[in-house]
Amino acid sequence: MSNSIVKFQKGSLGARFLNVLKSSNQWLHKTPERALEQAYKAALAIKTIEDQHFGGQKVSEDAPQYTPSVLECFIKDVEKHLNTIKFKLNEFKLTRNLDHSGDIEFIEKLKFIDEIVDKYQSHSVSPDQSLSSNTYQFESVKRSNNGKPTNPSGLSPLDFVEVEASGEVLNGKKSGALPRSIGRTFKKIQTELDDSSEERLMNSYRASRKKTKSAVNFVLMLVLIPLLSQQLSKNFIFFPLVEHYRQTHEVPLFLNPEMKEEALHELKSYEEELQLTSLLYKTPTIEREEIEKKMEEKAEEIYQQFNHKSSEAISNLFADFVGLVAFALVIILNPQGLTALKSLLNTVMYDLSDSAKAFIIILITDIFVGFHSPHGWEVLLEGLSSHLGIAANRSFIFLFIATFPVILDTIMKYWIFRYLSRISPSAVATLRNMNE
Structure with missing residues (x-):
């Protein structure tokens, strides 16, 4: 009877394992369908934003009916959906071979996704990217999280014509029979004759100036906020608390042996200075009682000095931690400033x-x-x-x-x-x- 119970338990455990394996296999085979559906929903979300707020057109900074803050929110939402589409399409492509159902209904969804993505896809080449990299971009230059152009090379939209045509090989295509310089020249002339080129150039300059100001403000915040946090917390919070605790409790005067040696050396130097002064200036010999009195006064002065120094060292420990927290919060809570600073450093480095x-x-x-x-x-x-x-x-x-x-x-x-x-x-x- 015991053998039958053991066999039943083994069979139950095996059945559970098979059920888990079967459900995992089903979940894995549905990964392509699930990834494509999530990418399709992200594309639908972008289409909804375009239809409801931009008249079915591409989400762009040029929309005059919204303020910069509202446009920033729309652009961030679109960027988030574009990143979701990119990730889920890669997941779909990698796991497509796992689906053996032969279903081809995904073609319509892929067409719709490509139509949405093509509006925001550009092949502009920046100095810190390879020539074959494709990035989602708004307008003609790459944009950061706050919807403003981040062009690390500092090029204006007029200069992108020359950047896109540079090089003998671009995106795996060799140059044609005519030199590329001729094509670059005609494209540059065509761009300069465009009536909107001046406006685009001024917009690019304003965006670059705004980004530079943002980077400088971020650097000032990165320096001043932690420094002020450290000093204010030390002088008004931690130092008074440490001083009160050291006065009301019995604590060691010296935090380490080096401080004790420094105090002894200072006291001994004072005694030798008294004797040297008496010998050099031929003053009357100082009585032993007077020397002891002066030594007691100096010892009290040294006590106050090192007591303050110890309290200050303990306060520095807590205040520095507050400064580090403030430094981290400035970076975490201001990602736009960090992006602007990186762009400014790249621009300076390339220039x-x-x-x-x-x-x-x-x-x-x-x-x-x-x-x-x-x-x-x-x-x-x-x-x-x-x-x-x-x-x-x-x-x-x-x-x-x-x-x-x-x-x-x-x-x-x-x-x-x-x-x-x-x-x-x-x-x-x-x-x-x-x-x-």
Whole structure:
């Protein structure tokens, strides 16, 4: 009878496993249909926005009936749906072979999706992208999350004609019988004769200026907000609380042995100074009682000094944490500013000459990973230890200096090899010549 019970339990467990396997198999085979349906719904959402708010036309910044804030919301929604379509179409293509039903009803949905996507698809090439990359874009330039143009090279819409035609091979197509420069020239003339080219150029300039202001404001916020948060929280919250706690509780005066040694050295130096003053200026010999009285006064002064220093070090620990939180919140809550800052840095980087790029790279590497950098790192680490009231550990400092600059140097060399050599090969050659 026990054997039958065991057999029944095994059969029950096996049945459950088969049911789970069967349901998983069904879910996997329905993945193409599910992905396509989600992409189709995203395309329908874009179509709904176009029909209800833009008269069936493409969602664009040029719509005069809405304010910039409203347009920003519409553009963000469309970008979100376009990203969903892109992801789900890739999922559909990868899992299409799993569907053996032979159903071809998806063709109409794919046609509708392509019609929607083609309105926002462009093949403009930016300096930090490969020539064959296709990105969804609004108007003629790539846009960021806030719906404003982010053109890392700083080119105007008139310049995109020349950028799109540059190169002997574009999107895998070789140049024709006629030189491409002739086509570029005619396209540039045609663009300049267009009545709306001046307006588009001014709009691009205004957007670029607005983005630059946004980047500068973001940098100021990134510096001032954490700094003010650290100072205000330290002086008005943490330092008074720490001072009150140290006065009402028995706590050690010195946070580490180095502070104690510093206090003893200062007290001993004061006693020797009294004796030296008496000998140099031939003043009457100071009585022992008077010396002890002055030493007690100096000891009280040292006590107040190091008590304040210890309270300040403890307050720095909490205030610095508040500053780091404020720094992280500025980055998290202002993604548009971070995007504008990246675009500004890219623009500055691309606008610099090759020799200037090489000079900046050499300056940065020599400061942080160069021959004299260990002394700088040692000063920084000792200053940080004193700021937080921690005893400087020489072994840790030497270990840090022996490893961290090496890691930075490796990352910098990889960046030069992986990215800078692709973006600006001449800058790499200039850098190599300057190092030699």
